[in-house]
Amino acid sequence: MSHAFNAVKAEEEHLLCRSYSRYPLAIARGKGARLWDVDGKEYVDLLAGIAVAGLGHCNDEICETLERQCRKLWHVSNLFYQQEQLDLARLLLSTSHHGKAFFCNSGAEANEACIKLARR
Known part of the structure; x- marks a missing residue:
């Protein structure tokens, strides 16, 4: 070395x-x-x-x-409204069959949301 x-x-x-x-x-x-x-x-x-x-x-x-x-x-919490988030949601939804996007703060939160949505 x-x-x-x-x-x-x-x-x-x-x-x-x-x-x-x-x-x-x-x-x-x-x-x-x-x-x-x-x-x-x-x-x-x-x-x-x-x-x-x-x-x-x-x-x-x-x-x-x-x-x-x-x-x-640079970074804004999901606690505030922001146009960039809406622009991203519109772009993501244009490539899927879903009606709404869900943004979360971590991988753990994303996994929890997937489980809850699957149960629903």
């Missing part, structure tokens, strides 16, 4: 509680489906993340869209 990798690993062990094993890889940056480690070695990212959509890294269109949106509004 390189000095750069060992430095990142040592700092992580000092600062974070270990909840699961890690691969012996310290990622420094990404672009599209490519990742580079702290030593500059290139990889193809076939993992993307846990419970996420694999959209690639640093996609120009996604970055520009996110920047534009975060300068307007």
Whole structure:
């Protein structure tokens, strides 16, 4: 292992509680489906993340869209009305046979809603 990798690993062990094993890889940056480690070695990212959509890294269109949106509004609770949520609901409903959308705050809440809707 390189000095750069060992430095990142040592700092992580000092600062974070270990909840699961890690691969012996310290990622420094990404672009599209490519990742580079702290030593500059290139990889193809076939993992993307846990419970996420694999959209690639640093996609120009996604970055520009996110920047534009975060300068307007980033996160708003479901306790408030918001036009963007209505726009998304309209888009989702246009691709399904359902009459209404349900937005929730977590995967656990989504699973609970599925069970309740199935029972209904």
